[in-house]
Amino acid sequence: MALIAPALLAADFARLGEALDTIESSGATMVHVDVMDGHFTPQITVGQPVVKSLRQRTRLSLDVHLLIERPERYAAQFVEAGADRLAVHPEATTQLHRVLELIRARGAKVGVALNPATTVGSVADVLGEVDFLTILCADAGADLGQPPMRRGSKQSTAADHGAGEAQGAIALQGALQGIAQSDGQARVDPVPARPIPASLSKIRAAVRARQEQRLAFAIMAEGGVTFESCQELVRAGADILVAGSAIFHTDNPKTRLRELIRLAAGAGSERRT
Secondary structure, three states: OOEEEEEHHHOOHHHHHHHHHHHHHOOOOEEEEEEEEOOOOOOEOOOHHHHHHHHHHOOOEEEEEEEOOOHHHOHHHHHHHOOOEEEEOHHHOOOHHHHHHHHHHOOOEEEEEEOOOOOHHHHHHHHHHOOEEEEEOOOOOOOOOOOOOOOOOOOOEOHHHOOOOOOHHHHHHHHHOOOOOOEOOOOOOOOOOOOOOHHHHHHHHHHHHHHHOOOOOEEEEEOOOOOOOHHHHHHHOOOEEEEOHHHHOOOOHHHHHHHHHHHHHHHHHHHHO
8 A cells, every 4th residue: 555654844843743633633644844955955954953852742653754965974863863874965965885784783774866857777786785776757845835815824944032043943843832833934935846757757756676676665655745746656656755945835734644645555556456
């Protein structure tokens, strides 16, 4: 059965505890966290303290995606903070084998994530070392961004709290404690995204590689996951879908998530028949 991993950074930063409750009560078992450093990707998101806070707040499996340069510097720290699954990019390191071994030695599941322009064949030699392979179906960061403001709502800024240079991690930690300071970090405007057309072929290539090498890694699709693209991604071979704005940028995230879970499960059943 295909799974949905809600992307937490698309939720309201001032209500992350509530977002975690929504995910748990909807029947999902995993939450996805994108860590961006402002170098490998333009955005800066969260760090180890936030992952640690999330671990203390939820029993959901923490799926952490490191979109950072030289992940070997910090991978162990994210596992120690509570990541159950950790994915790194081969485009971001010259020591891919080393960082994969480091993650596994710390007890987390190991993943490799591929940017849209990176082929499955380029990581053929390490597929036997990973638990999952993430295919980015849209450019990194395209599915992030805070939910649109509801009419009549008032959002605070870092300046309002006397913290003009507040870091995103601080804002998120405060959110988990019920402190509304979600604008304490750089905002990312939500950008409607659909999977890059070649994504389906890339997922199918990953399925072939798995079969040919007789491996068992899961295939995760991230970026541009919508109600329209959900089923075609699963039918192509995706086992896990990371969805952000399709869930949290709606009036009823719980209902939307349950519906996505239903659609993904149904498409997964069709794939097996």
